[in-house]
Amino acid sequence: MRILTGKWKGEILWQLTQGTLRFGELRRAIPGITQHMLTTQLRDLEKHGLVKRTLYAEVPPRVEYELTRAAFDLRPVFEEIQRWSQTHAIMLHPAAAEAEPHDGLARPRRRRP
Known part of the structure; x- marks a missing residue:
């Protein structure tokens, strides 16, 4: 349960159940979250295998976040x-x-x- 607890993790995961989102889209979808907190929470969720981060080699770089199968099952x-x-x-x-x-x-x- 620890990997799911925290003020923002539930909202981040809920937003990602709607589909793949870029960082800015995710931040706009969660009023009140700071850029630093979103980054921290996404890294933690990625570390625990709940969020997949895809970096595209473009200028400027494009980063997308999506749920892993385990997280989607939630x-x-x-x-x-x-x-x-x-x-x-x-x-x-x-x-x-x-x-x-x-x-x-x-x-x-x-x-x-």
Whole structure:
């Protein structure tokens, strides 16, 4: 379980269940994560065999990240966690009632002045 724990690993893996993503795409898909933290978490996930990193010899270099087969097998688990959170979000955290979906994840709405 240690290889899956951490503030951002679950979100990174969830985003990658949607398909292969470049670093910038992944960073934009996860609001609040810093470049340094994303790099650190991706390296750790790669080290543990959950994420595959592909570097293309282009200028500028293109790097893509995708789930390994072992990590992709976790997709039903993530889908069930998402279903559970949607069912129980209001009870667990009243502010979740004001959340709107974001690529399958809840994200607070911005309030207009």
